[in-house]
Amino acid sequence: MKGFLLSLHSEFYKSRKTLGFWASILLPFILILLISIGFYTHADKFTHIPAMLLWLQFAGAVLNIMGALLLPMYAIFIAYSVNSIEHKADTWKTLFSLPIAKWSVYSAKFLYAVILVFLTLLLFALFTIGFGDLLGLLKPGLKFLEYHTEWVLLQIYFKLFLSALGILSIQFLLSLLWTDFLKPMGIGFVCFIAGVISVGVNWDYAYIIPYAHPMLALKSMMGVHKRGTPPTQIVIDIFTHDVFVSLAVFAVVFVAGFFIVQKKSVK
Amino acid sequence: MVIQTEGLTFNFGSQTVVKSLSLQVPEGSIYGFLGPNGAGKTTTIKLLLNLLQSQEGNIKLFDLDFHANRQEILSQVGSLIEQPAIYGHLTGRENLQNRAILLQASKKRVDEMLSLVRLSQAADKKASKYSLGMKQRLGIALALLSDPKLLILDEPTNGLDPNGIIEIRELLKTLVSEHNKTVFISSHLLGEIERMATHVGIINNGELLFQGEMKDLEAISQPLVHIETTNTVDAANLLTKNSYTVIEINDHYLSVTYQSKEKTGQINALLNKNGYTVYSIHKVQKDLEKLFLDITQTPAK
Numbered sequence: 001m002k003g004f005l006l007s008l009h010s011e012f013y014k015s016r017k018t019l020g021f022w023a024s025i026l027l028p029f030i031l032i033l034l035i036s037i038g039f040y041t042h043a044d045k046f047t048h049i050p051a052m053l054l055w056l057q058f059a060g061a062v063l064n065i066m067g068a069l070l071l072p073m074y075a076i077f078i079a080y081s082v083n084s085i086e087h088k089a090d091t092w093k094t095l096f097s098l099p100i101a102k103w104s105v106y107s108a109k110f111l112y113a114v115i116l117v118f119l120t121l122l123l124f125a126l127f128t129i130g131f132g133d134l135l136g137l138l139k140p141g142l143k144f145l146e147y148h149t150e151w152v153l154l155q156i157y158f159k160l161f162l163s164a165l166g167i168l169s170i171q172f173l174l175s176l177l178w179t180d181f182l183k184p185m186g187i188g189f190v191c192f193i194a195g196v197i198s199v200g201v202n203w204d205y206a207y208i209i210p211y212a213h214p215m216l217a218l219k220s221m222m223g224v225h226k227r228g229t230p231p232t233q234i235v236i237d238i239f240t241h242d243v244f245v246s247l248a249v250f251a252v253v254f255v256a257g258f259f260i261v262q263k264k265s266v267k
Numbered sequence: 268m269v270i271q272t273e274g275l276t277f278n279f280g281s282q283t284v285v286k287s288l289s290l291q292v293p294e295g296s297i298y299g300f301l302g303p304n305g306a307g308k309t310t311t312i313k314l315l316l317n318l319l320q321s322q323e324g325n326i327k328l329f330d331l332d333f334h335a336n337r338q339e340i341l342s343q344v345g346s347l348i349e350q351p352a353i354y355g356h357l358t359g360r361e362n363l364q365n366r367a368i369l370l371q372a373s374k375k376r377v378d379e380m381l382s383l384v385r386l387s388q389a390a391d392k393k394a395s396k397y398s399l400g401m402k403q404r405l406g407i408a409l410a411l412l413s414d415p416k417l418l419i420l421d422e423p424t425n426g427l428d429p430n431g432i433i434e435i436r437e438l439l440k441t442l443v444s445e446h447n448k449t450v451f452i453s454s455h456l457l458g459e460i461e462r463m464a465t466h467v468g469i470i471n472n473g474e475l476l477f478q479g480e481m482k483d484l485e486a487i488s489q490p491l492v493h494i495e496t497t498n499t500v501d502a503a504n505l506l507t508k509n510s511y512t513v514i515e516i517n518d519h520y521l522s523v524t525y526q527s528k529e530k531t532g533q534i535n536a537l538l539n540k541n542g543y544t545v546y547s548i549h550k551v552q553k554d555l556e557k558l559f560l561d562i563t564q565t566p567a568k
Contacts, residue, residue, distance in 0.1 A: 010368045013361075014354055091352040094409070097316045098369055099342035266318040 003100035007108030011082070015112070020081025024116045027074065028066075028123040035061050036131040043139040051147035052232055058135075058144075059128050059153055063218060066124060067160055071214040072195070075117060075164045076188035079171035080181060082113045087179045093266050106261045110254060113172055118161055125157040147232075155236040156221055163217035163242060166210030166249035167192075173257045177264075207242040210249050216242035268330065269294050269417050269449040270315060275324035277310055277473075284310045286473040287324065292451055292466065297443055299464030299481075300453040307473040308453040312348055312421050315451075316341075328417070345415035347423055351406025355395030359386050359405050362394055363412060370413045380408040383438070399426035407435065411442075418442070420452045424459060436463050457488070458552055469562065476562045488558050490525040491515075492534060495546040502543045509537060525550050 015021045046054060086092050095105050129150055136144030174184035195212030206212045223237030270292035277285040285307045292298045302308050313319040315326060317333055326333045328340045353362055363377045381387045384404040403426055410418055424432045440463055442448040454460050460467055467484050469477040491514055496502050499521045503513045512524040538545050
């Protein structure tokens with residue numbers, strides 16, 4: 001366990017100056033900043049919209065870009081980024097000749113990629129809330145301050161996080177095994193397109209394709225209102241089909257990757 | 268024995284890269300692992316560190332079986348394999364600091380290592396901006412960081428300038444004599460191994476051709492006198508008549524077996540007296556290829 005924590009610490013230490021790490025922070029910041037600027041400069045168009053719908057429009061603008069398009073590509077990129085740092089420096093041989101168990105080195109790296117994706121999605125939720133409230137303060141005509149979406153947004157982004165784990169684990173393993181950028185990226189991209197198409201044509205079994213999970217997660221998020229819940233409250237259904245499949249893929253690939261790493265020769 | 272292997276064999280596909288290797292590296296030795304490029308040196312080192320899985324044979328380090336004692340063994344081994352593994356986007360100090368996190372070494376130890384390999388000045392420069400020699404020195408510092416009992420170095424003087432090579436050599440000698448370390452060092456240069464090793468193993472095409480103490484090798488590896496002169500064939504005849512053993516003749520030079528400084532002087536005088544102009548005359552070590560021939564032709568002891 002100690003080796004695992006030391007490895008995790010080292011993952012943070014060595015990647016804190018890389019694009020992979022900073023992208024996790026800058027991506028949500030820049031995206032939400034741009035959308036906020038759009039709302040700010042066109043505030044008069046939104047003043048007549050009631051608070052709840054306004055939040056849905058604002059958060060929806062971010063979610064549509066992030067969930068449908070960016071999240072799968074971002075997961076592919078992060079999986080590549082945490083592995084390429086070792087490929088580039090030719091450091092696998094040193095990592096696997098440390099007095100630390102191989103599973104610690106492997107699972108710390110895996111967890112670090114998961115943490116980066118989690119961090120990004122958490123920041124997406126926090127920046128959406130923060131920028132929304134800021135817009136409400138700067139332009140009192142926008143009714144952001146009259147409704148609270150904190151809990152809903154955190155749930156949506158948590159669902160998105162879970163839905164991205166399948167892609168992340170597959171891409172992690174591909175990026176670990178292949179030194180070059182194009183193979184995992186190319187495969188990831190083709191699978192992602194297949195996912196988009198399967199969701200686009202409403203294929204019944206789209207949920208078996210991990211690359212379709214973030215899109216499906218957004219489609220399936222609206223839960224059923226229980227009796228007695230006020231109509232102004234949004235109910236989010238986190239654990240849907242697609243999320244379960246994503247978690248299952250994650251678990252299977254993680255364990256398979258562990259055995260591959262145990263047996264793999266280090267060039 | 269610090270390293271002991273028995274019947275170690277490794278195949279890349281159908282090609283056998285390491286054939287039934289039995290290494291014996293005693294404690295407190297500098298073991299020179301000598302062989303031409305492609306002989307299987309790096310593969311052997313990767314097998315020793317379990318980076319490659321051997322198909323046959325077994326490996327013991329510190330008299331412990333590798334598989335059952337992986338972490339205990341690796342905590343006492345420092346290694347530098349092929350090109351030093353360095354994160355280019357981090358500075359030299361950060362590279363050491365990162366390894367120190369993993370090995371739980373202190374900041375003070377990082378500074379000591381930097382000054383040991385003379386990188387204190389360049390410590391805060393990005394490692395990607397380092398010269399090859401600096402990278403190599405940083406690689407050695409990384410290998411030494413955990414204060415290991417056994418250092419495994421794969422061609423550590425590659426890319427170093429002559430001063431750097433001498434420093435590394437002195438450093439390794441000090442580590443062995445004063446700090447009771449064992450060093451396993453590979454090289455394709457006989458001269459380099461001769462200058463520091465106490466023990467030597469010679470590998471070619473994956474097979475161990477020779478293993479023993481340095482003095483045993485010296486008996487086999489006789490140096491030559493390399494003479495550049497006019498009319499090498501006649502000069503060779505003259506020397507043969509005067510009971511010198513001529514080993515090699517071509518249009519440009521001839522070589523005879525080296526005996527002593529005085530004898531070399533006498534050869535020079537003899538050639539001059541008989542009207543041969545000597546352009547150059549000096550002692551050379553046999554190159555590896557010839558040494559291999561000698562060893563393979565020597566009956567096994």
